Amino acid sequence: MITDARSALADDGPLANAIEGFAPRPQQQQMAEAVEQALENSAQLIAEAGTGTGKTFAYLIPALLSGKRVIISTGTRTLQDQLYHRDLPTVREALGVPIETALLKGRSNYLCYHRLETAESEGRINHSLLSDLAKVRRWAAGTRKGDIAEVSGVAENSYIWPLVTSTVDNCLGQECPTYKDCCVLKARRDAQEAELVVVNHHLLFADMALKEEGFGELLPGADAFILDEAHQLPEIATIFFGQSLSSRQLGDIARDAIGEYLREGGVQGEMPSAIDSIQKHARDLRLALGMESRRAPWATVATAPKVEELLALIEGDLGQLEAWLEEVAPRGKGLENCWRRVADVRVRLKLLTESDDEGQIKWFETRPRSFTLHMTPLDVAPLFTERRQRYPSAWIYTSATLAVGEGFDHYISRLGLDEAETLRLDSPFDYANNTQLYIPKDMPEPSSRDYTHAVVEAALPVLQASGGRAFLLFTSHRALKQAAELLHNRVDFPLLVQGDAPRAELLDRFRQLGNALLLGTGSFWEGVDVRGEALSLVIIDKLPFAAPDDPVLSARIDSIRRNKGNPFMEYQVPTAVITLKQGVGRLIRDVSDSGVLMLCDPRLYSKAYGRVFLKSLPPMPPTRELEQVQRFLKEIVPRFRK
Known part of the structure; x- marks a missing residue:
């Protein structure tokens, strides 16, 4: 033994x-x-x-x-x-x-039989989701675990999932009519015994x-x-460790209150006007926060007259809704739960928009049709x-x-x-013989208007030498989109672009094609594993510094400065180094892999802090000569793989 x-x-x-x-x-x-x-x-x-x-x-x-x-x-x-x-x-x-072992996930990963039945009985499934609903219903009849990962043919981001799973807010607990069959409860019991x-x-x-x-x-x-x-x-x-409140949560409260009231035998006309107006005022607040999608400090909009007016209206809606729900709560556990949720939301709304808490960063985020208010700890x-x-x-x-x-x-x-x-x-892989680090010469500063164009031009001969088989990783969606447009009709290789299909589908196609270019940002920098001949080149456009106008980063920088520190070297550089190492890690995934890492950012040599990044990389032999990279890709990589 x-x-x-x-x-x-x-x-x-x-x-x-x-x-x-x-x-x-x-x-x-x-x-x-x-x-x-x-x-x-x-x-x-x-x-x-x-x-x-x-x-x-x-x-x-x-x-x-x-x-x-x-x-x-x-x-x-x-x-x-x-x-x-x-x-x-x-x-x-x-x-x-x-x-004994067990697998445990959050509530939103498990089927809720009660919410499935409620959604069906109230007709809350719109026509476009009927196919997904049918698949879920067939699976629900035979599943033992209730883990929605078991369902095939339904997208992870399908709108069906919030309707047939529970959250801490809307779970009815022991009052649920399907409590004895609860998938979350079964998973928790398994975990307790493991x-x-x-x-x-x-x-x-x-x-x-x-x-x-x-x-x-x-x-x-x-x-x-x-x-x-x-x-x-x-x-x-x-x-x-922070707090948040989204426009979607406001809408969910209103919809759940409607559903629970009608399920308990209430009549539509008896419901307060706040149920409709809270959703309207939330939509109006989204517009008042600006048309573009952004992240910004709450202080930049907190005193705007329209924002103050709409917050007051939403607070009034919530107050009216809370009073009505308190009155009807005895009719059923679901209504009582909605009442408590509204009370919690009123407290959070006040916390996020009114009080000034030392050590907390208050900011907001807008997307095309929604917003989220945040309070984030500084440390x-x-x-x-x-x-x-x-x-x-x-x-x-x-x-x-x-x-x-x-x-x-x-x-x-x-x-x-x-x-x-x-x-x-250190990695046991032989980076010294199986890889090469290429930092092209004569690149403009990353702040240059034509920088992405220069990245693409520098990449083209390397892509030809590698026969495609490349990841191109970008630090922004704007650069990603621009590079995709510049590469279109300039290369003969299949072009796979983040956003055109789900990540898993793009990766499967990349592996199958064998000579594709995959352009990605964000989620493609880590957790992506492509082994073998499909990937021989990783190109990274810039050192991945976080956007300086990010409200959380900005507040942390100010805090470090107030404490007489150097925020750039103490926080921004180390954070970017760790992100870069994740991106670099996409290249070599197996002992038989080989290839080239192309880092386009000239600051690796022009700035003193560039040495910090270079020291953190695997021991890849560096070069600035294009011909040497082309020779490595055409001679060394195929020979190594044989």
């Missing part, structure tokens, strides 16, 4: 016997031993494991062998499913460890921030928390530390991108992890 992680990962260990092609990696063994020690001592560990280290096995093995109750959290539901359905069974079977539970960061932080989402009662019983893709934690903590470290200390367990943070250069100071300061041990492991 294997009892330690190093033996499990040895060349004659159970993983080698169970997995074809498995080879011991010193970095993986080193990380597994560090995780093992942290679990044993209930310590904090920050571990950066370069691409190819095999960090998933490096923490799964000691977790399964520890005999402790472990919660593993990862960045997205997709990664959560992959970890639970693929990696965890592989390791558990290889080790022969018969422990020794290892796989969750995602949004679910974990919702409960840490006391915004109960499904497993708050599990936290006190955990001996260890392992947080994968931990570079995402500071931003996710910022979301969940999440004290809040995260306070919540974490409620659970004196082992806390392990791991990702391929946590360090800046060779240090973790930036990450430690953002989450208040001063007592954590740190470990930095």
